[in-house]
Amino acid sequence: MSNPYQAFNLDSKLLALAEFSKETRRHLHQIPELSGAETKTSAYCSELMEQAGYQLTRYDDCTGFVASLEINPQWDWIAFRADMDALEMDDLTNNEFSSKHPGCAHNCGHDTHMSIALTAAKYMAANTAELKHNVRFVFQMAEEDMRVPGANKMVELGCMDNISEVYALHNDAALEYGTVKFNNGIMSSYGSAWTLNVHGVSAHGSTPQKGLDAIREASRIIMDMDYVVAKRTNPFSPAVFGCGMFNGGSIPNAIPDHASARGTIRAMDSETDAILKDSFNMFVKESEIRGFNTTMDCVGYPAVINHPEAYQRLLTVAEGIVPSDRLQANGLPMSGSEDFSLMVNAAKDAKGAMFFLGSGNSAKGISNYLHANPYFIDDDFMLIGAQIFIKLASS
Numbered sequence: 001m002s003n004p005y006q007a008f009n010l011d012s013k014l015l016a017l018a019e020f021s022k023e024t025r026r027h028l029h030q031i032p033e034l035s036g037a038e039t040k041t042s043a044y045c046s047e048l049m050e051q052a053g054y055q056l057t058r059y060d061d062c063t064g065f066v067a068s069l070e071i072n073p074q075w076d077w078i079a080f081r082a083d084m085d086a087l088e089m090d091d092l093t094n095n096e097f098s099s100k101h102p103g104c105a106h107n108c109g110h111d112t113h114m115s116i117a118l119t120a121a122k123y124m125a126a127n128t129a130e131l132k133h134n135v136r137f138v139f140q141m142a143e144e145d146m147r148v149p150g151a152n153k154m155v156e157l158g159c160m161d162n163i164s165e166v167y168a169l170h171n172d173a174a175l176e177y178g179t180v181k182f183n184n185g186i187m188s189s190y191g192s193a194w195t196l197n198v199h200g201v202s203a204h205g206s207t208p209q210k211g212l213d214a215i216r217e218a219s220r221i222i223m224d225m226d227y228v229v230a231k232r233t234n235p236f237s238p239a240v241f242g243c244g245m246f247n248g249g250s251i252p253n254a255i256p257d258h259a260s261a262r263g264t265i266r267a268m269d270s271e272t273d274a275i276l277k278d279s280f281n282m283f284v285k286e287s288e289i290r291g292f293n294t295t296m297d298c299v300g301y302p303a304v305i306n307h308p309e310a311y312q313r314l315l316t317v318a319e320g321i322v323p324s325d326r327l328q329a330n331g332l333p334m335s336g337s338e339d340f341s342l343m344v345n346a347a348k349d350a351k352g353a354m355f356f357l358g359s360g361n362s363a364k365g366i367s368n369y370l371h372a373n374p375y376f377i378d379d380d381f382m383l384i385g386a387q388i389f390i391k392l393a394s395s
């Protein structure tokens, strides 16, 4: 079999952990858990981190935990984030390490993020003489579901206390394995999840004048938001308003007294983010003037902004590991969002950076988008991620 790392500059001591990285990933892939409920996952990872020699900080009311390795009290602390949750879908990969939890699958590849962290952590603990920082790994719950506390909760609990710089990666099976993609500056969108509830007044369908039609009102608000995207935001500033769920009414011949909808808001700058949210709140208030009892709840997080110094550090490290044709250091930000932004913002001087790491392999026919089902990856890519983390900690 050809050597998948021929074009990459990986340490031989790390290559010896190839089996470890695959075994851990395959184990984690079989026990995917939903946001906030990552108990087996957290137990498995924390045990391995403890075995490797890390000091654990666990919390009573969440599955996230922190693993620290202090080598020299005078040194700065560097942190790496690994997210642990999976998605509410069946695993259609159909192989020997497919999900054993029906209706739950690692289709965002967070199993690989944990394995990369576990592998890098194991290497670092065994080779402390190479390190130049004290090291912390943050195993974070609930990245996927904005409604479940994730990075915000971990930051609140102190996961970023004393951290001078923080890094995270996300796999991307639409990119060839080992491709490192990141930007200086904005990396991901300002993202929010919203829930709209409209209560009107029911009446017979033949006498609309006696009721208040909640479906029509909710639709009107959603359509008005499309107008905001088209007419109130700067055409040079991307904006997304999406409604992915809509429910209302119970029988066909009555005026519906309730409608609910859920969706997403994305923007690439804080000003556009504010225009979208303020407009939405204004429409909700106007709805009340029309007699409806309307509420809207919107939760989200800011964009990941790669700090110029962290970007430069990452670039230098990546240049030493991956061939130049696998380096995309000035791409477009993704329209998706990431609560890792809250960790970056909580680090000293907001020094942090995130990058995508290709996990596809066209020669093996592996190329799919995040959240696709089935979601395949070429797990050879993981050692490249581990090597980048190791070099960041040792430079």
Ligand SMILES: [Zn+2]
Binding pocket: 108, 144, 370, 371
């Ligand atoms: Zn995802």
Ligand SMILES: [Zn+2]
Binding pocket: 108, 109, 110, 143, 170
């Ligand atoms: Zn993800």
